[in-house]
Amino acid sequence: MTETILDPRGPGLMVVTSSAPPASPIYLAAGTSTIWPVANLVMYYPISIDSPIAVAKMGWVNGTTVSATYHIDAGIYSDTPSGPGTKLASTTSTAQGTASVMQTAAVSYTLSAPARYYLAMTVDNILSTIWMRAAQGLGTCASMGICEETTGGFGLPSTATPILAAHEVFNQVIVSGASVI
Amino acid sequence: MSERVLPARVAPPAIFLSSISPDTSPGRELPNFSAPTLASAAWAATNRAYYVPFTLRSSVTVYRFFWSNGTTSATTKFQVGVYTDTLKAIKIGTQTTAAGVSAPQFDNIADFSLPKGRYYMAMHGDGTGSHIIRGANNFFQLGAAGLVAESSLTSGLQATATAVAYPNNYLPIFGLALRSAP
Numbered sequence: 548m549t550e551t552i553l554d555p556r557g558p559g560l561m562v563v564t565s566s567a568p569p570a571s572p573i574y575l576a577a578g579t580s581t582i583w584p585v586a587n588l589v590m591y592y593p594i595s596i597d598s599p600i601a602v603a604k605m606g607w608v609n610g611t612t613v614s615a616t617y618h619i620d621a622g623i624y625s626d627t628p629s630g631p632g633t634k635l636a637s638t639t640s641t642a643q644g645t646a647s648v649m650q651t652a653a654v655s656y657t658l659s660a661p662a663r664y665y666l667a668m669t670v671d672n673i674l675s676t677i678w679m680r681a682a683q684g685l686g687t688c689a690s691m692g693i694c695e696e697t698t699g700g701f702g703l704p705s706t707a708t709p710i711l712a713a714h715e716v717f718n719q720v721i722v723s724g725a726s727v728i
Numbered sequence: 729m730s731e732r733v734l735p736a737r738v739a740p741p742a743i744f745l746s747s748i749s750p751d752t753s754p755g756r757e758l759p760n761f762s763a764p765t766l767a768s769a770a771w772a773a774t775n776r777a778y779y780v781p782f783t784l785r786s787s788v789t790v791y792r793f794f795w796s797n798g799t800t801s802a803t804t805k806f807q808v809g810v811y812t813d814t815l816k817a818i819k820i821g822t823q824t825t826a827a828g829v830s831a832p833q834f835d836n837i838a839d840f841s842l843p844k845g846r847y848y849m850a851m852h853g854d855g856t857g858s859h860i861i862r863g864a865n866n867f868f869q870l871g872a873a874g875l876v877a878e879s880s881l882t883s884g885l886q887a888t889a890t891a892v893a894y895p896n897n898y899l900p901i902f903g904l905a906l907r908s909a910p
Contacts, residue, residue, distance in 0.1 A: 556736040568750035569742030573759050574766040574863055597739035626743075628791070629909045661786070663740045685766055685861050686831040690796045690901050692744035694910060711832070711910040 559598030561724040565666045565717075566680075569595050570691055572717055576681035580610030580647070583670035583677060584714050587701050591624060591631040591665040591694040591709055592720055600658045604728055605638050606651035606721040607668060610676025617643040617675035621720055622703045623656060624665040630694050631665035631707035640702060643675055649721070651728060658722070665694070666720040671701040680717040688712040738785040744794065744832075745782065746903035747849065748863070752782040754899060757873040764864045768798030768830070771806075771853035771860055772898040775881045779811065779848040779891055780899075781874040787843045788906050793821040793835040795851060795902035798859025801826050805854045807884045808835060808902050813846040815889035823884050826858035834905065848876075851902045852885050863899040870894045 566572055570592070605621045622637025636656035644650045658664060670677070694709035695716075721728070742749040749755045793808035809820035821835040853860070876891035 559737075559739075569739070569745075571742065571746060571748045571750060571755055573748060573755070574764070576765065593743040595739035595741070597737045628789075628907050630907055661737045661739050663743060683766060684830060685768065685798070686796055687766060687861070687901075690744060690746055690794070690832050690861070692742065692905070692907070709910055713831075 559596060562728065563594055563596055563600065563722050565592035565594060565720040567594065572680055575683065575687060575717060578678050578680050580676045581679040582673055583675055584673065584716060585697065586672050587669060587698060588714065589667055589669040589696040589698060589703060590712065590716050591667050591707060593663060593665055593692050595663045596658060596660045599660045600722060600724040602636065602654050602656045602658060602722050602724060603726040604651040604723040605654045606649050608649050608678035608719055609643060609646055610678055611646050612674065612676040613643045613646045615642045618671045618701060619643055619668065620703045621668045623722065624667055624707055626663040626665060630709045631667065634703055634705050637703050666722065667703050668718065668720045669701065669703055677718050683715055688715050688717055740786060741784060741788060743906050744903060745906060746901055747780045747899060748901060749903065751784065752780055753873040754780060754870065754875065758865060758869065761869050766861050766863055766901065768859045769862050770856045771804055771858060772896050773879065774855050775879065777850055777852040777878045777881050777885055778900060779815065779850045779876045779889060781846065781848055783846050784842055784844045787841060789839055789841050790904045790906060791839050791908040792905040793837055794832045794905050795900065796832050796861035797826055797828050797830065798861050799829050800859040801829050802857030803855065804858035807852045809850045809885045810842065810904065811848040811850055811889060815848060815891060817885065817887045820885045823854065849903055850885055851900055852881055854884065860900045862901060864897045865899050867894045867897050870899055
C-alpha cells in the first residue's frame with residue numbers, strides 16, 4: 548500500500564534570508580552600501596523555517612566598493628539554548644565579486660524543519676561594502692537576538708562562541724533551495 | 729493508496745520574541761502603516777503598563793524577559809510579564825532598576841514553558857527618568873492592533889490586569905528571550 552502524507556500548508560518558501568520573519572527589522576532605516584565594521588567580525592542571524600530546504604546556494608548583496616582581494620564566508624549554524632552552536636555548512640572563503648549585485652556560492656546541505664537556525668557571515672577586512680540596513684546605535688540588532696563573535700582570524704568557526712550583537716550590522720544573508728537565483 | 733493529513737508544520741517564533749516580532753499584533757499590523765523609526769524616549773508615564781498581544785503556534789521555553797534600554801539610564805524600575813488572553817498573569821518578572829544604555833537588559837526569571845495559544849506580554853515602568861527604545865506609532869494604530877494599557881499601578885504588574893484603551897503614541901521594545909544566553 549502506498550501512503551501519501553499531506554501537509555495542509557503545502558511547501559514552504561524556497562529562499563529564506565536573515566531579514567525574513569521572524570526577524571523584525573520594520574523600524575530600521577532603508578538598506579544602503581555599508582562597510583563591514585570590523586575585520587573578521589562574525590554576525591549570526593536567527594531564522595526559522597517551517598519546511599525543509601535542500602540548500603544549493605548561499606549569498607549576500609554586495610555594496611558599491613568591492614575587490615577580489617576581499618573575502619567573505621557565509622554559513623549556517625545549529626540552534627542551541629545558548630545561541631548558535633555548530634557550523635553545519637558554509638561557502639568557505641569566497642572572493643568578493645561584482646559591486647551592487649547579489650553574489651552567491653554553492654552550498655550543499657539539507658535543513659530539516661520546522662526548526663530554527665542561525666545564518667552567519669564574516670568579512671576579512673573593513674573596506675569591503677555590503678548592502679545593509681542602516682545602523683542606529685540603539686541595540687536594535689541585539690534586541691532581535693542577533694549575535695556576533697570576533698575569532699581573531701578569518702573564516703567561520705566550527706563552533707560558535709557568541710555574544711549578543713554589539714554592532715548594528717543587519718544584512719541579508721541568503722539561503723536558497725534553488726540552484727539558479 | 730491512502731492519504732494521511734499531518735498537522736501543519738509551524739516555524740518556531742522569533743528567538744527574542746519582542747513587541748514588534750511578527751508573532752505579535754504590532755509586528756503584523758504596523759508594516760501596513762507608516763512605521764516610524766525607533767528612538768530613545770523617556771518612559772511615557774509613571775506606573776503605566778502596556779500589554780501587547782502575541783500568538784504562539786508551538787510551545788516554547790521562556791528563559792528570560794528583556795527590554796531595550798534607551799540612551800538615558802536613571803532609577804526607573806522596569807518589569808516584564810506574560811498574561812493569558814483574558815489578562816490573568818502567568819509569569820511576572822522582578823521590578824529591576826534600569827542599567828546600561830542602548831542595549832537590551834535581561835530579567836533572568838526561572839525558566840517556564842508556554843504552550844501554543846494567545847497571550848499578552850506586559851511591561852511596566854515606575855517612573856519616567858529612564859529611557860526605553862520605542863516606536864512612536866499613533867495610539868489609534870496601536871489600539872487597532874489590539875494593544876491595551878493600564879495606569880496607576882503603584883506596585884507594578886498585578887495578578888489580574890484591568891486594561892483600558894491605548895493612551896499614547898508609544899510602543900516600547902521588550903519581550904521574551906527564548907534562549908538562556910547570550
